[in-house]
Amino acid sequence: MSSSKDKDAILVPTVREVQQKFAEILSHGEDITWDLLTQNQGDVLKEKLSLFEANSNMFHWIWDQRKYTNGQSLTSLFFVMVVNDVCNTKLADQSRSWRLYPVFRCRRCVEKTGQSSSIDCCMTYVTQNSKCGNWNEFLLSPRFCHGVMVTPNRGVYKLIDGQVELKTYSISDRVLGYLTDPTDYSISPESLTKASKTPIDREKYNPGSAFGVTVKLVSEFSACERMLSLLLNPKNVQQSCDAIDLSDSLILFTHNTNNFRLASKIIKEKNCSSILANQQRSIFDKISKESERIEGKVDLIRSANGVPTKLQLKKVLQTNPEKRKQRKESDKDPNAVKENPPEITTIKVKDEDINLEIFGTVLKEHIVSLESFEILITSMSEHLEPEMFKLILQITQTFVEHTREEMCQQLKYYFSTESVLYQIILCIKKHYPSWNFNEIEEQSSDILRRVRYYFASSDPNSRVEFLKKCDKCSGYYDLFDSSKPDYSNFF
Structure with missing residues (x-):
């Protein structure tokens, strides 16, 4: 035995x-x-x-x-x-x-x-x-x-x-x-x-x-x-x-x-x-299909999904300082998104039911992490007014439908809807911290421009004209100039 x-x-x-x-x-x-x-x-x-x-x-x-x-x-x-x-x-x-x-x-x-x-x-x-x-x-x-x-x-x-x-x-x-x-x-x-x-x-x-x-x-x-x-x-x-x-x-x-x-x-x-x-x-299937459509046979580059937890998002989306003193029971659970809920198609923001289908199919089809996307929108629903919620998703829809394709052609890597939405939120928090609806609506083009710059600045590929022949292999390389101006404050 x-x-x-x-x-x-x-x-x-x-x-x-x-x-x-x-x-x-x-x-x-x-x-x-x-x-x-x-x-x-x-x-x-x-x-x-x-x-x-x-x-x-x-x-x-x-x-x-x-x-x-x-x-x-x-x-x-x-x-x-x-x-x-x-x-x-x-x-x-x-x-x-x-x-x-x-x-x-x-x-x-x-x-x-x-x-x-x-x-x-x-x-x-x-x-x-x-x-x-x-x-x-x-x-x-x-x-x-x-x-x-x-x-x-x-x-x-x-x-x-x-x-x-x-x-x-x-x-x-x-x-x-x-x-x-x-x-x-x-x-x-x-x-x-x-x-x-x-x-x-x-x-x-x-x-x-x-x-x-x-x-x-x-x-x-x-x-x-x-x-x-x-x-x-x-x-x-x-x-x-x-x-x-x-x-x-x-x-x-x-x-x-x-x-x-x-x-x-x-x-x-x-x-x-x-x-x-x-x-x-x-995930890699999505990236592969996008890469083949854009360029043909290239390496597959997977960008990091850095969307934080609901507890951390609360600090980003908090628009009223007085509310910081209040602590809801739901705040104790940073994973308030249920383990295996049905896909969210309608979400209640304050007393208004908002149908997410109105923001188009392109926005939906480029979601990579449904969990991260739902953390974002449920957090938004808890801290923003309905009109602000819809405006931010409209800005995201515009970027995904009209700018994302151009950026993928340029950067040669796949980035997701939830990444775009999160960067839009961060941009508003940094440059329009009062969360004034009229101001953000008026400056939506500026927000799109800043977010476009953020993704453009994350390009891992050096320009072809700067590549030098490697003396140890058949390839080419370029050394990043760390002395170049830092434009991070622009975003």
Whole structure:
């Protein structure tokens, strides 16, 4: 009879099974994908890195690479797996004894068109302990444990006929003097099991935190390991993972700051990998169709959805200082959008029912995160008068229908309705803080112009005439001039 330990071991997925799940979540067929962060979205990257036991250098190494992408950040997460129980590299992907290391791939060189990076071009690779300027340097430099390394080629997850493409490399002959380095960080099946069975220790309600609670981290494992355990070992008994905890961790894969509804669905249906993969695929499908229509075959760039929680939006939308003294019961729940409500088509603003269909189909079809969009409009309905609510959506409709297409042609990446709506709200808050209806209506063209500038200034692609030939690969690069004037105050 098998021991309980043997039964647990059966649940450990093989290296190939793990990488297959990551590929289904982080890639789109054979396309090269990137996650975009604009100059003012560094906190999103910090939030992702906080899920690991990342040292401070990791953020600075990644953020510094913006000099190659016009001041914006283009990265993609992948995972290196190292096994030490096999010598034959052909057998490594079947091992169930592995260590997992997160790596961020950063765009550096591009093809001569300036729009798409080549698989053969230089890319920067950032690990917990190193920054490598190209793939060959990466294979020699990172301080992983001894064994056989299994990784997607050049850090690019590709699904060929539905199967992940993997490369193996022996790293057993390296002379590594880092093994006592306290910052060495890896994830193992053992640490995932421990994370899945350690209860969350929460302090009392704290309105200053994103979800109204303070979470005490357990030092034996990183914050993301609860989520990865649920993803990689779905049959394990999950005694600790709840919707709030999972929602915080999902930003690692979704590039979205609002994941509560997705987390709730994952926990309810107990099918983490397929639900997450399907959600990711739907987003990349939208981006892919838009990219093909605009340019043909280009890399897929996913912009960050930075719409905050309802609790944080309250500070942005608060138009009457006296109301700040009042605290509704609904304010205590920053996720007042229900877990799985029907799609909102009509919303009550004060005593008026407003049909959202009147703002056109284009606005609706470019919503990427329905949760973020509904957080925005429900927050608006609680703090704005009906006429102001309709005016802001009319301005959003105008931008999406008449300006968005032009911007997509120029920027070569997909941005969503909810991103446009949120930037319009921020623009009004900054430049028209009195929230005077007549003033905002009169200045609607100025608002559209400022929001257009915001998106134009987030272009990660350098102008073709400025590209220089790289002497290490077939690609081209440009160095962002950090001395250029800062026009952020304009927006």
